[in-house]
Amino acid sequence: MLRATFTLRGIEMAVLLKVEGLKKYFEIRKSIFSKPIYVKAVNDVSFEIERGSIFAVVGESGSGKSTLGRTVIKLIEPTSGRIIYDGRDITHLDKKDFLDYRRRMQIVQQDPYNSLHPRKLVKDIIGEGLKIHFRMRADEIYIRIKEMLELVGMREEHMFRYPHEFSGGQRQRIAIARALVLRPEFLVLDEPTSALDVSVQARVLTLLKELREKFNLTYMFITHNLAVVDHMATHVAVMYLGKIMEMGSKEDIFERASHPYTRALLDSIPSFGTGRRIRSIPKGEIPNPANPPSGCVYHTRCIRAVEICKSVEPDLVEVSPGHFCRCHFCG
Amino acid sequence: MLNVEKLRVVFYTYRGVIKALNGVKLWLNEEERLAVVGETGCGKSVTALAIMRLIEPPGEIVEGKVEFLGQDLLKLPEEEMERIRGKSVSMIFQEPISALNPVFKVGFQIAEAIAHSQNIPIKDAYQFVPEALTMVGLDWKRTMNLYAHELSGGMAQRVMIAMALAVKPKLLIADEPTSALDVTIQAQILELLDNLVRAGRNAVIFITHDLAVASEFCDRVAVMYAGNVVEVASSEEVFAQPLHPYTMGLIDSIPLVGQRKELKGIPGVVPDLVDPPSGCRFHPRCQKAFDKCKVELPDLIEVSKDHFVACHLYAAGDRDGSAAQS
Amino acid sequence: MDSTQVEKSTISRWKPVIEDWKHTFYLWRRTKLAMVGTFIVAGFLLMALLAPLLAPYDPIKVDLVNRLKPPSKQFLFGTDQFGRDILSRVLYGARVEVWIIFLVTVISGTIGTAIGIVAGYFGGWIDEILMRITDIFLAFPRLILAMALSAVLGRGLTNAIIAISLVEWTVIARLARAEAMRVKSQPFIEAAKAVGASDLRILVLHVLPMCVSPVLVQLTMRMGTIILTAAGLGFLGLGAQPPTPEWGAIVSDGRSYLINHWWISTFPGLFIAVVVLGFNLLGDGIRDILDPRLRR
Numbered sequence: 010m011l012r013a014t015f016t017l018r019g020i021e022m023a024v025l026l027k028v029e030g031l032k033k034y035f036e037i038r039k040s041i042f043s044k045p046i047y048v049k050a051v052n053d054v055s056f057e058i059e060r061g062s063i064f065a066v067v068g069e070s071g072s073g074k075s076t077l078g079r080t081v082i083k084l085i086e087p088t089s090g091r092i093i094y095d096g097r098d099i100t101h102l103d104k105k106d107f108l109d110y111r112r113r114m115q116i117v118q119q120d121p122y123n124s125l126h127p128r129k130l131v132k133d134i135i136g137e138g139l140k141i142h143f144r145m146r147a148d149e150i151y152i153r154i155k156e157m158l159e160l161v162g163m164r165e166e167h168m169f170r171y172p173h174e175f176s177g178g179q180r181q182r183i184a185i186a187r188a189l190v191l192r193p194e195f196l197v198l199d200e201p202t203s204a205l206d207v208s209v210q211a212r213v214l215t216l217l218k219e220l221r222e223k224f225n226l227t228y229m230f231i232t233h234n235l236a237v238v239d240h241m242a243t244h245v246a247v248m249y250l251g252k253i254m255e256m257g258s259k260e261d262i263f264e265r266a267s268h269p270y271t272r273a274l275l276d277s278i279p280s281f282g283t284g285r286r287i288r289s290i291p292k293g294e295i296p297n298p299a300n301p302p303s304g305c306v307y308h309t310r311c312i313r314a315v316e317i318c319k320s321v322e323p324d325l326v327e328v329s330p331g332h333f334c335r336c337h338f339c340g
Numbered sequence: 341m342l343n344v345e346k347l348r349v350v351f352y353t354y355r356g357v358i359k360a361l362n363g364v365k366l367w368l369n370e371e372e373r374l375a376v377v378g379e380t381g382c383g384k385s386v387t388a389l390a391i392m393r394l395i396e397p398p399g400e401i402v403e404g405k406v407e408f409l410g411q412d413l414l415k416l417p418e419e420e421m422e423r424i425r426g427k428s429v430s431m432i433f434q435e436p437i438s439a440l441n442p443v444f445k446v447g448f449q450i451a452e453a454i455a456h457s458q459n460i461p462i463k464d465a466y467q468f469v470p471e472a473l474t475m476v477g478l479d480w481k482r483t484m485n486l487y488a489h490e491l492s493g494g495m496a497q498r499v500m501i502a503m504a505l506a507v508k509p510k511l512l513i514a515d516e517p518t519s520a521l522d523v524t525i526q527a528q529i530l531e532l533l534d535n536l537v538r539a540g541r542n543a544v545i546f547i548t549h550d551l552a553v554a555s556e557f558c559d560r561v562a563v564m565y566a567g568n569v570v571e572v573a574s575s576e577e578v579f580a581q582p583l584h585p586y587t588m589g590l591i592d593s594i595p596l597v598g599q600r601k602e603l604k605g606i607p608g609v610v611p612d613l614v615d616p617p618s619g620c621r622f623h624p625r626c627q628k629a630f631d632k633c634k635v636e637l638p639d640l641i642e643v644s645k646d647h648f649v650a651c652h653l654y655a656a657g658d659r660d661g662s663a664a665q666s
Numbered sequence: 667m668d669s670t671q672v673e674k675s676t677i678s679r680w681k682p683v684i685e686d687w688k689h690t691f692y693l694w695r696r697t698k699l700a701m702v703g704t705f706i707v708a709g710f711l712l713m714a715l716l717a718p719l720l721a722p723y724d725p726i727k728v729d730l731v732n733r734l735k736p737p738s739k740q741f742l743f744g745t746d747q748f749g750r751d752i753l754s755r756v757l758y759g760a761r762v763e764v765w766i767i768f769l770v771t772v773i774s775g776t777i778g779t780a781i782g783i784v785a786g787y788f789g790g791w792i793d794e795i796l797m798r799i800t801d802i803f804l805a806f807p808r809l810i811l812a813m814a815l816s817a818v819l820g821r822g823l824t825n826a827i828i829a830i831s832l833v834e835w836t837v838i839a840r841l842a843r844a845e846a847m848r849v850k851s852q853p854f855i856e857a858a859k860a861v862g863a864s865d866l867r868i869l870v871l872h873v874l875p876m877c878v879s880p881v882l883v884q885l886t887m888r889m890g891t892i893i894l895t896a897a898g899l900g901f902l903g904l905g906a907q908p909p910t911p912e913w914g915a916i917v918s919d920g921r922s923y924l925i926n927h928w929w930i931s932t933f934p935g936l937f938i939a940v941v942v943l944g945f946n947l948l949g950d951g952i953r954d955i956l957d958p959r960l961r962r
Contacts, residue, residue, distance in 0.1 A: 069522035069523060069524060069525075070522050176609050176610075178609070179609075206379035206380050206549065206610075207379065207549065207551075207590060207593050207594055208379060208589060208590060208593045208605050208606040209605065210593065210603075210605075211592075211593035211594075211595075211603035211604060211605030211606075212603075212605035212607075214595075214603055215602065215603060215604075215605065233522065233523055234523075234595075235523075235597060236594075236595040236596055236597050237595050239595065239596075239597045239598065239599075240595040240599075240603065263597065263598070273524055274523060274524065275597070276527070277523045277524045277526065277527035278523070278552075278597060279527075279530070279550070279552040279553045279555075279556045279557075280552055280556065280596065280597070281551070281552055281555050281556070281575075281579040281596070290524065290527045290528055290531055291524050291528075292528075294492050294494055294495065294525070295492070295522060295524075295525070310524075
């Protein structure tokens, strides 16, 4: 079946986004005189995202998943590593060359109450991107905004209102409309439903699935909720303290989880009416990312940790095609 | 042990009067665990505060009865209520680090709680602090001297639990105790709470928006919507046989690992409680609503053994919902 | 359990209205002073506006026949050593004050906001440099700095206005910087970057609108101080030059005649005090009214 869409290069790449050795370190200094401490938010992360897939990035506090999402689309500048989008290394592009890529990679943020400018009308919030990237007449812009609002389940007249007049779920829809009005290919969704009630979340997730079908989008879906991951994702990467612990297709993760941390996450999900089960709950607190443990970063909480885990960091090993695990005892 | 009836609470604001609780009915036996579940604005936290009589202006409890161990808490003078709080009834909150006093060390705060409950001076209460901290899995020597901001979320919640359970309350009210915590920490805290409550034989009211946590931790679940309790049943029943249309919608919206269903969600938005819908507050969003629903607020009635619903679709003893439709 | 009939509200429908009025009354009582402030400022502006109509005499023309006359029906505030009617001079002086306030507000507001939001938004060394410059201006007592600047620039009303503006902008800059810093970490700024907005665009279209209202409030609250500084400069002879009737200058005129001809200094002095008080009360009131109401 011939693909109807072509990129400027004439060939559509199957791998839309490839990340190699990506690092983002934040510097913290107590004063100008003391030595800087580095928070290694994203610490040598590599993966590939296929076009049309939903790549979930799962983790708890300090995992670096939000930083990863922003670094990958260069809202945060990486400290080192490479980002290859649609075959092109975009890591060090200058502003002018990057502008079109900026349009093709968008983000939907977590907090619906602060992600829309409180003093702007919805139409200006959604229309801003159009004014920056395209030369469109006012009426063309109006039509695009109207179409987009209707696509996300809202109405034309909503564009003349202010964000505070809407509920959380509606605001997220507006944020989605803002991102999609530019016809991007790749969308980073940073916990897009975590701040919403469950019944609202359900509708937003369904909407996101529909839009992906309709516009042939690729998602990076960042979340801490594994149930949502099971519902939405095609591929999953599990992060802990800036490193990928396990990565693979959704089935690999849910049916054949190899890493103790992945198993711990799966065991931690409460489920219905089954009373109190025996589970392998990890011990201890999540370490401070400014001071991560030596060797395998998970060893302080791992129920299977032994001597080697404290000193030697395991590599990411392919335990089956496409399924990677970073543990001395994978498989 | 606890019987709440016809509880009505309002808040006076510039936009109007928020009718937050619209005749809440709840009951709890000794050593029982009841979950109060609902989404934003349903009134679950307000209910807890009302039971503890912690509603301050602009809020007001305008009607109702809160019978606890034979006394109506709403009619007690404040001094007696103070003796009950922190002794027979204690509470833990959602943001544990903010719920602790930032200027006092942890050890002091626990000692203070114990001192209040046993009516002894604080310095005498200090001897109980190591035990309390060890009970929740913390290193007491180190933790006693820390301040709230030096604790992680999980540690702070353990401290709160220590404070709440060291006084050996008959009833523990937990208001979203794990919602602000990471998933693995949440699992730890729930396991800890489970063990402690079982050993201490406390009754628990567990408030949460997470129906899965509720049904795993508690024996019974009460579902709230817009100021009313709409369904009460055992944890298994609520999930396996939800009767109220809202409960059904809620369960259909929850993603579960291993399930291959479409998440439906509930159309519409939560009503504005300044001008709530007449009759059953859920009727504008309910697929099965009919005329009576717009006019009359349904009572919470027992539709089958230990399963209560507030919906005109059901009459007492009839769980098909067929008899009530006109 | 009885079943309730038609849902009847047991709360009197008047209660919420009464509660709301109670709070408004409470705010009114606290801001009664603000009402006083408003009247004073309104009166002041009217004076300035209607000076030509209200002033019985020419404020500049010398009339040595009537010099040093005490307050009377003919000269309500008396005359000065040149025979000029103090009342007329005070009325026209109001115009001068209004002009000064207006220009200083516009100049310091513009410069201060621009520097403040650039420093706050970009942070880093830009912020450091701009803030050190601001600190240099802030380190000097206002009047001393204004004097020094006037000495450098030369005497005259325009230079006095420039001098005061160069002192006032720092206050606005600090405020605008704080607002910009608060705004820049908000998700909607990141969202603007994501759709491709340039820094300049974000500064002007996203950050600036959020800073406008706190800056306006602050500017209003500073107006009293501006008058005092201007009067101070005028008193020292550094502001408006004779024969322009600036209030501080008029007070200065009467310095040597204070004992026997108290009216020359006293009336303009009184007006300065009252108008500054009026602005301060108004500023306080605005701040009070804006804050708690917004919390609803």
